Amino acid sequence: MNIPNLLTLARIAFIPLLVVIFYLPYGWSLPLAAALFALASITDWLDGYLARRWDQATPFGAFLDPVADKLMVAVALALLIERYESLWLTLPALVIIGREIVISALREWMAEMGKRGLVAVSWIGKVKTTLQMVALLLLLGFVPGAPVAQLGVATLYAAAALTLWSMAQYLRAAWPHLRRSM
Template sequence: MWTLPNQITLFRIILIPIFLIIFYLPLSWSHFGAFAIFWLAAVSDILDGYLARKLNQSSAFGAFIDPVADKLMVVAALVMIVHDYQTWLVAIPAIIMIAREVFISALREFMSSRGKRDVIAVSNMGKYKTAAQMLGIMGLIWRPDYDIPLVYFYFPHVILNYASYAFYFIATILTISTLIDYFKAAWPELKANT
C-alpha cells in the first residue's frame, strides 16, 4: 500500500491546505505561490501514474486514492477561484465541472456494481478535458496582473489571462461533451430493469 506512487498521491492531498493557505496570505506573491503549488500537484499526478506503471506498483488503494486526490485539489481550486473572481463567467463553468465530477463518480460506482466499469473508462477526450482544465485553473489562480512583474517583459500578462480563460472555457465544453459521451455509454445499463 505504501508504494512510492501512493506516497506521491498522499503528498498531493497534503498540498491542498498548504495551497489554500498560501493563496489567502496577504503577500504580493500569494497568487503565484498558489499557482506553483497547483502546478506541483498536477506534475505529481502525472508522475505517480508513470511510476505506478514503470515500477509495476499499481494497487487497489492507488486506483482508489489517485482520483480522490485529483478531485479534491480541483474542487478546492474551483471554489477558490469562484470566490476570488466573483463573476458568473468563472462560477458557471466551475459548477458544471464540479457537477460533472460528482455525476461521473456516481456513474462509475454504479457501472462497477454491474461489473461494467470499463464501459466508461477514461477516454482521450477526458484526458484533453483534464489538460485544458488544469491549464485554465492554473492561469486563473495566478492572475499574473497581480504579481511577478518580471513576466511582463517576457510574456504580456494580458495574453496569459486570455489564454487562461480560453483553456477554462475549452475545458467546460469538453466537460459537457465527455459527460454526454459517458452517459450514452452507460445508458443501456441505466435503463435496464434489473
C-alpha cells in the same frame, strides 16, 4: 505503501497548503499558489506513470488517485469562484465540479454492475484534464483582469465544453446498462 501512493497522498496534503498560500496578503502568494498547483498536477501524472512503469498499481492507489484529483480541482475552483465573484467564471466551474460528481457516481454504479470499463477514462477526458489544469494554473497565478488570467478563463470554458462532451459520451456508453437497472 509505495511511491506512487505517497505522491497521491502528497497531492491531498497540498490542498490546505494551497488554500493558505492563496489567501496570504503578499505579491508572491499567487505565483506560489500556482506553482504548488502545478506541482500537484505533475504528481498526478507522475504517480500513474510510476505505478505502471514499476508495476506498483494498487487498489488503494486506483481509488485514491481520482479522489485526490477531484479534491484539488474542486478546491482550486472554489477559491477562484470567490476571487472572481463573476457568473462568467462560476458557470464553467460549476459545470466541471458537477460533471466530476456525476461521473464519479456513474463509475461507482457501473463498477457495482461489473461494467466499469464502459466508463474508463477516454482521450477526451485526458485533453479536458490538461486544459483544466492549464486554466487553473493561469487563473491561480494571476489577478483577475490580467491578460493571462483572461486566457485562463477562455481555457476554462474550453475545458468545460470538453467536460460536457466527455460526460455525454460516458452516459451514452452506460445508458443501456443503467436503463436495465431502473
